[in-house]
Amino acid sequence: DAGVIQSPRHEVTEMGQEVTLRCKPISGHNSLFWYRQTMMRGLELLIYFNNNVPIDDSGMPEDRFSAKMPNASFSTLKIQPSEPRDSAVYFCASTPFYGNTEAFFGQGTRLTVV
Amino acid sequence: DQQVKQNSPSLSVQEGRISILNCDYTNSMFDYFLWYKKYPAEGPTFLISISSIKDKNEDGRFTVFLNKSAKHLSLHIVPSQPGDSAVYFCAASANAGGTSYGKLTFGQGTILTVHP
Numbered sequence: 637d638a639g640v641i642q643s644p645r646h647e648v649t650e651m652g653q654e655v656t657l658r659c660k661p662i663s664g665h666n667s668l669f670w671y672r673q674t675m676m677r678g679l680e681l682l683i684y685f686n687n688n689v690p691i692d693d694s695g696m697p698e699d700r701f702s703a704k705m706p707n708a709s710f711s712t713l714k715i716q717p718s719e720p721r722d723s724a725v726y727f728c729a730s731t732p733f734y735g736n737t738e739a740f741f742g743q744g745t746r747l748t749v750v
Numbered sequence: 751d752q753q754v755k756q757n758s759p760s761l762s763v764q765e766g767r768i769s770i771l772n773c774d775y776t777n778s779m780f781d782y783f784l785w786y787k788k789y790p791a792e793g794p795t796f797l798i799s800i801s802s803i804k805d806k807n808e809d810g811r812f813t814v815f816l817n818k819s820a821k822h823l824s825l826h827i828v829p830s831q832p833g834d835s836a837v838y839f840c841a842a843s844a845n846a847g848g849t850s851y852g853k854l855t856f857g858q859g860t861i862l863t864v865h866p
Contacts, residue, residue, distance in 0.1 A: 640793070667852060679794070679839060679856035691851055727793050737784060737843045737852045741793030 638662070640742035642728050648748045654716040657745045659728030660709055667734055670703055670713050671727040673744070679727070685711065686734050718749045753777045754842050756857035763864050769827040771860050773840030776821065780842040784854070785814060785825045788837040797838075798825070830864045837861050 641660040649655050661668050670682040684692045688705045696703070700719070705711040715722055725746050729739040755774045763769045771785075781802040786794035800807040800814045800823065807814050813826045827834055840857040844850050 669852075678858040681853060681855075684851055684853065686851060692853065729793070731852055735845065735850060735852050737782060737841075737845070737854055738796045738799065739852070739854065741786075741795065743791065743793050 640728055640730055640740050642726075642742035642745050644745060645743065646746045646748075648750065649718055651719055651749055652717045653749075654714065655718045655722075655747060655749075657713040657726050657728075657747070659711045659713070659742060661711070661728070661730030662732075662740055663709065665730035665732050665740070666708075667731045667736065668705060668711050669729040669731075669739060670711070671729060671741075673725045673727065674723075682713070682726075715747075718747075720749045723748050751776075752858075753780075754840055754855050754857040756838075756840055756860050758860050759858070760861040760863070763830045763862065765832055765864055765866050766829045769825075769830040769834065769862055769864065771825040771827075771838050771840075771862065773823050773825075773857055774821060775823075775842050777842070777844070777855070778821070779844040780855075782843045782845045783814070783816060783823050784841045784843070785812075786839040786841060786856075788839060788859070794839055827862075830862075832864045832866050835862055835864050 643658045668685040682695045683703045685705045703713045725744045727744045729741040784799040785797045787797045788794040816823045837859045839859045841854040
């Protein structure tokens with residue numbers, strides 16, 4: 637049974653470029669989360685989707701960040717334009733249903749913006 | 751403001767001994783607490799949880815204790831094994847009344863190293 641799949645695993649890009657991170661949640665899971673991990677702020681929630689609908693995007697740092705979930709098996713997190721301070725590990729996680737906290741995490745995408 | 755704090759960045763323990771990882775929280779609305787374990791280059795994995803109606807939950811070698819009055823929880827690992835070496839994250843959620851979607855607030859993490 638495949639877990640949460642994220643791609644790419646590593647991304648190095650130049651400042652100002654657009655970056656797109658991808659996530660495939662576990663089949664049948666209705667809830668999807670995007671988290672960001674940095675040394676300074678630890679793991680912080682960026683956005684939450686339930687049944688493909690964004691429910692809480694209060695953690696999205698600024699307008700340069702956007703996330704979509706066009707269907708139940710795919711989500712993207714886009715940064716445009718990227719900045720060096722966006723360098724972090726970005727995790728996608730899914731849970732079977734609304735309110736469940738025992739999230740299954742992907743392996744993460746390590747983003748480096750130079 | 752850090753609502754969930756793990757004040758010890760790292761902990762080193764001998765194999766076979768007890769590991770105690772600590773976590774403090776400030777938000778009195780939190781009523782469900784979890785520990786996640788993270789190996790390098792992997793995502794966090796759920797380890798154990800506790801509801802605020804309990805003060806202890808045990809699962810094999812892992813026990814979580816909750817002290818609501820002190821807003822403190824701890825994870826005990828007995829006996830510790832080298833394979834337990836990882837980063838441990840404490841997390842909290844406010845689930846009362848079913849109004850929460852499962853939003854987790856994480857601590858900064860504690861790096862546990864278990865020496866053979």
